[in-house]
Amino acid sequence: MNEARHAPVPPDPAVARLIVAGITVGTILEPAETDPRPEAAGPPTTLTSPPPVLAVAVTGPAQAAAPLSSPPSRPLPVSRPGDGLRLIPLAGFHWGGAVRSRTAPPGPRVRGDHVLLRPTGGLATIMFPRHNHVLPAGRIAFIPAGTAFSLKPPPEVRGLALLIPPALCQGQSLPRSFSHGLPATGDAALLDASMFALASGPTHDPATACQIAQIAAVLSRLDDRPGRSDPASAGLAEARALTGRFLQLARAELPSNQTIAEMARRLGCSLAQLDRACRLNRGRSALDLLYDLRLQCATQALREGDRPVTEIAGLLGYSGLGHFMRAFLAATGRTPQAYRSLMRNTRDGPPERH
Known part of the structure; x- marks a missing residue:
């Protein structure tokens, strides 16, 4: 009989859920009519209609x-x-x-x-x-x-x-x-x-x-300058011109996978001068601009053409298919094939309704 009296009693399921949730008070009170917090805005108001889902910020x-x-x-x-x-x-x-x-x-x-x-x-x-x-x-x-x-x-x-x-x-x-x-x-x-x-x-x-x-x-007609009041300088104009020539050369030489130093030499400047011009004009290093150009060409090839993914990787200077797939997935969150499928589906559009 003593063993039965000291046997564990199965807990109430509702109490067990409260304990798991960290609620250990003896009584859970009903909501008060007024908010007892010091910064309360006042008594709650009764909504006659549900609030809008989107908080609009513009009237016209x-x-x-x-x-x-x-x-x-x-x-x-x-x-x-x-x-x-x-x-x-x-x-x-x-x-x-x-x-x-x-x-x-x-x-x-x-x-x-x-x-x-x-x-x-x-x-x-x-x-x-x-x-x-x-x-x-x-x-x-x-x-x-x-x-x-x-x-x-x-x-x-x-x-x-x-x-x-x-x-x-x-x-x-x-x-x-x-x-x-x-x-x-x-x-x-x-x-x-x-x-x-x-x-x-x-x-x-x-x-x-x-x-x-x-x-x-x-x-x-957008004006993409950092500020209309910024004075134009000869240094900025030269940097813009050098950056443009670099990107043009880089696009043409993507299949050969030339280094930044080789392209700088062909442009008649040092690697430091080219990098400084790119940062002044675009806020990015020459290497970052090259990576962006390669990704832009890859997305365009996948979106507009039917070349195999392996061929695209070679034409854009990637070391192999694996390198291309890892770089593309890291940059876009999708594999090249998944990106191509997405672009084809969005290009075709929804079916016509009758």
Whole structure:
């Protein structure tokens, strides 16, 4: 009988779950009518309708051209059904691959649609495989489909992000690589009007091509200088010219896999002079620019051609297929074959609806 009295009693399942969760108080109180914390804003209010999912930061084209200081009075247009085109607040657009640690940002990853970023307050940092680009308010950035990047804007940033499926841009002269800068006089209002019109128009709207052409024209006139007030110097002009000649030579010599030192000698300068010019003009070393050029040519070959992956690796100066696949996966988050499949699917577009 004594053995039965001292036998362990099976715990209550509810109590066991509370203990596992770290809750050991004897009583769990019901929520109070008022918040007892010192910084409480006041008694809770009853919501008559569910809050909007997206916190809109722009009320229209007029306010989108300058930083906003008051809450919006109307929501963003409802996304067009079926074609993947979306206009969302910039603060709500997060993109990237695997997170390496709790404090590290997500790694770059390829997207299958074009991304147009329009910050109007604060700034956002676009992270590419080998460099970061800070995009402040007032500037515009266009990231074409197939580009590997990551983006995690801070909550306080204001502005818009427009996601455009490539199938809607056939025949349009949009930039083929990352483009950014200040819009020309009057172009900010034109861009905002086109972004809102695209997001609110019905599927297969004949005006879609006109709106995208308007965006392409605005992007073609962007001023990508660090600051319009920066004085032009002869040193910067020389650095720009030398960097341009270096990239032209590097593109032509990709199959031969020439070293940076050999190309510097052919350009009539030292390796240090070439590297200094590249950093002054592009903010990157000559080797980084060469890696970026090789990756750009690889993505273009996979996107637009049918050459075997092994042949592409040889034409671009990679030491072998394994080297190419490791470098491409590290830069884009996808293998060359997976990237080619993604680009073909996005290029073909969604099936027509009847």
